[in-house]
Amino acid sequence: MIEEIKASELDSETFIASKVTEIKKIVGNGKAINALSGGVDSSTVTLLGHKALGASLRTVFVDHGLMRKDEPQGVAGTFKKLGVNVEIVDARKPFFAALKGIEDPEEKREAITRTFYRDVFGKLVRDSGAKFLMHGTILTDIDETVAGIKRQHNILTQIGIDTEKEFGYQVLEPLIQLRKDGVRKVAKALGLPEDVYRRMPFLGPALAGRIIGEVTPERVDTVRLATVIVEQELAKSGAFQYMAILHKDKVTGMRNGKREFGQQIEVRCWESIDARTARPSNLPFAALQSIAERTTREVPGVVSVTYNVTPKPPSTMEAV
Numbered sequence: 001m002i003e004e005i006k007a008s009e010l011d012s013e014t015f016i017a018s019k020v021t022e023i024k025k026i027v028g029n030g031k032a033i034n035a036l037s038g039g040v041d042s043s044t045v046t047l048l049g050h051k052a053l054g055a056s057l058r059t060v061f062v063d064h065g066l067m068r069k070d071e072p073q074g075v076a077g078t079f080k081k082l083g084v085n086v087e088i089v090d091a092r093k094p095f096f097a098a099l100k101g102i103e104d105p106e107e108k109r110e111a112i113t114r115t116f117y118r119d120v121f122g123k124l125v126r127d128s129g130a131k132f133l134m135h136g137t138i139l140t141d142i143d144e145t146v147a148g149i150k151r152q153h154n155i156l157t158q159i160g161i162d163t164e165k166e167f168g169y170q171v172l173e174p175l176i177q178l179r180k181d182g183v184r185k186v187a188k189a190l191g192l193p194e195d196v197y198r199r200m201p202f203l204g205p206a207l208a209g210r211i212i213g214e215v216t217p218e219r220v221d222t223v224r225l226a227t228v229i230v231e232q233e234l235a236k237s238g239a240f241q242y243m244a245i246l247h248k249d250k251v252t253g254m255r256n257g258k259r260e261f262g263q264q265i266e267v268r269c270w271e272s273i274d275a276r277t278a279r280p281s282n283l284p285f286a287a288l289q290s291i292a293e294r295t296t297r298e299v300p301g302v303v304s305v306t307y308n309v310t311p312k313p314p315s316t317m318e319a320v
């Protein structure tokens, strides 16, 4: 049983000092590696790890082709300013190959996990000689995976995967006792910029988690364009998280007086503290209309935009 540290009881400076000591002790003179996605959890682990290990920690950004627009370069640029070099690894081919033909949500998550940790990361770790992988797992990830609700991509040891045996490295999870609000406090105390520590959560499986049905480069392009619009239009909403989801079913629409059997985008916008429960934001209708108008105009093939008004539970926040 992992002991939770509540954000209200967290002393960030003490937490950081104790984690730095712990990481140094475990890694010793060895090498470690971590994957940065730019989210608050992996960003916090990256800075914490560099504080403890300096150049002995190698940080990579795995570009699986499922990221939002300009995300790999944007994240590497932010960390460059903080003095951390981030290597971008092009892994688009293995990910799209692994996702080909898969429609089931849990199979999709499984394919992403395996490709990430065994194929792409396993190879990087083996090539680098690192024996440790630093990981931004938080308590909520574990709760939901262990409860069988949704397999979070980064849960390995907790579901019985022996990473040393299967992938050749030991996983270090310094944030495991925290939830998102606690991680944000630590991120701020570490000196991460505000746009990072306040950053909206974004899931590890990235846009693949927002595509119902098969994940193909074309379908990722569709949801990526819709995501830009939703994020721009709701940037000032103050909501916990907002997203565009691409549906599998097509619907009949019309454009320029002609029938168009087209795609559907679902918009979700959540109020939440820790992502365990959430309720849909009471958005002004004009904001929704503006998203619908831009999405059907700017995203090729989309003829329908809907808004989800169901809380979590029984919904979950992502669709996959």
Ligand code: XMP
Residues within 6 Å of the ligand: 144, 150, 151, 152, 153, 154, 201, 202, 203, 204, 205, 209, 241, 275, 312, 315, 316, 317, 318, 319
């Ligand atoms: P759900 O969809 O489970 O999402 O209600 C709760 C929160 O977790 C994020 N999420 C993930 N984050 N890897 C992550 O790092 C995942 O596999 C994953 N699945 C969901 C989701 O964006 C929301 O903030």
